[in-house]
Amino acid sequence: MTSRTAAAWEAGPNLPATHRVSGLVYSDQTIFEEEKQHLFGKTWQLACHESEIPEVFDFRTFEVAGQPLVVSRGANGTIRTFVNACSHRGAKIVNDPSGNAKRFTCFYHHWSYDTEGACIDIPREDGYAPTGLKKEDCGLREVRTESKLGLVFVNLDDDAESLESYFGDALKPFEPVMGTGELEVFHFNRSILESNWKSWIETNLDIYHEVMHVTLRKTQVSAGAMKDRNFDLHKNGHAGIGGVKAKYGGYKGWGERDVASTLPGLDPNDLRVFEIFPNSTIIARGTVIRIDTIMPISPGRAVLECRGLGLKGDSDADRMMRIEHHNAYWGPFGRNVPEDAFAAEMCGVSFRTGAAKHQNIARDEDGHGQDDGILRNFYEEWSRRMGRPASNPVNRSEAS
Ligand code: FES
Ligand SMILES: [Fe+2]
Known part of the structure; x- marks a missing residue:
């Protein structure tokens, strides 16, 4: 038999506690109130x-x-x-x-x-x-x-x-990119997400879901070697993803990104991601940067704020190019953000209704490729700050 009974569904596969997350962390009102106190009330939040x-x-x-x-x-x-x-x-x-x-x-x-x-x-x-x-x-x-x-x-x-x-040296790889004082926000967008805020964060940390986006299948999956990708895990739950390359011309209608317009500290084909624990993410793609912040409203609803950044003093042509590069992936009608929102909201349906009891974060590619280590790092810190294990939050004694 390959399908599962209710009891087997509830119990889940036999995985270490670090490799699974209970559905309660996305739906329980008490846990949500404690998140406001222990996470949002005590961590540095992007203003x-x-x-x-x-x-x-x-x-x-x-x-x-x-x-x-x-x-x-x-x-x-x-x-x-x-x-x-x-x-x-x-x-x-x-x-x-x-x-x-x-x-x-x-x-x-x-x-x-x-x-x-x-x-x-x-x-x-x-x-x-x-x-x-x-x-x-x-x-x-x-x-x-x-x-x-x-x-x-x-x-x-x-x-x-x-x-x-709070950061230690975790943001060092972004110093040449963001530390020059030459960046400015040119795009700001706010939207409501019908899901728990962490389901959004997961779309940024789960690189395995490249398979969902046609753009990433065409431009990214085969653009560099999986073994060259790396995940830097830092104290306080911060983490970076590096070594991912893109070939933008792989998607019909898109061209390669011009070296001359690349932001300082980046290669045109670089994809770099940095998770600011618990709820903001910086994503750099050669010519443009996106920063998003997800702020919870309730266990099943959150506000997503997205910023796009270019260079101060951009020529009109360069600014238009950055806006186009930004919006192609990350604008409200881009090929990335709306698809990620759909993924987060579909997880929202299952956890809100109790249809899904937990999820697994069990991919292990030795810190490369599409490893889930960055998700495990996030939930380890979540568990530490909450005093509840994400795998079984009703049992406080199992918290790390
Ligand atoms: S002046 Fe602000 S409440 Fe009275
Ligand atoms: Fe995505």
Whole structure:
């Protein structure tokens, strides 16, 4: 018999705990609430690229696991982030997605805050004199903000390790690419994904699914040797994929990518991926870079934010070329992102309904080819931070 009974389906194949992931991690409400606390509340989260707030007093609003935040460039250029909630009655202060403001004034009773988070104006302040409430007691809640390679990160945990320590030397391969200060965001897209956020991350870490994308079958699978691919696993769950080559002309209608327009530190045929644990990914393809961040809304729903980056000062022709290269794979109608979204949402259907009980991450190609080691690295860190093994999250005692 090759099909399986309900009991055998539930039990799954006989694999080490490190090589399987329980369906509960994608669907259970309690686990989801703990993820907000232990993962999103304690890890460095991507806020934006510095080029998105280039001028003094530029700001952007965003969320980390439901918490509204505002990141802003102050008078001396320092970037700070605040919880976007008023110290008075708690109203969300800034509602525009982005803009330029010397001060943030709450719509409700017009309390105002400067870009250092100080409360600088309270209308008819004398009314508080009898109770002794002063502006100095009413500053915004500042959130730790640090930058690396032009990327602005925040951490809701005041006691978290520094950003430098969080990455260690994991981002070194991207220093020649992103560390020159010459990149800027030219594309931003937000969409809702009907799946658990980790099913999206898996589409970035699971290189085995090249088989799903016709573009990757044509341009990538045979473009370089599987043995030349490598996976760098780092502490804190970060990981890189390198050694993957593409021959873009293999897909009908596409041309090879021009060496002269390649981004610094890259070869035109390079595909490099870097997973920023837990929920952001940098993908570089010769002429263009994509950075995506997946932010959970609920166990079965998430917001995907995608950024495309080119070079500051690009000629019009070069910028158009980068936009075309970006959109061909990664635009809302590209040949990659919508297909990945479909894959994540199909996993969402199975885990949301309980049809699938677990998945396996059991490919072992000795750290090359289409190895699942990078997925195992992700779930090892997930298990460590959650205090629950991803293979069997109801049994805390098995956590590594
Ligand atoms: S709630 Fe913001 S000023 Fe009153
Ligand atoms: Fe994909």
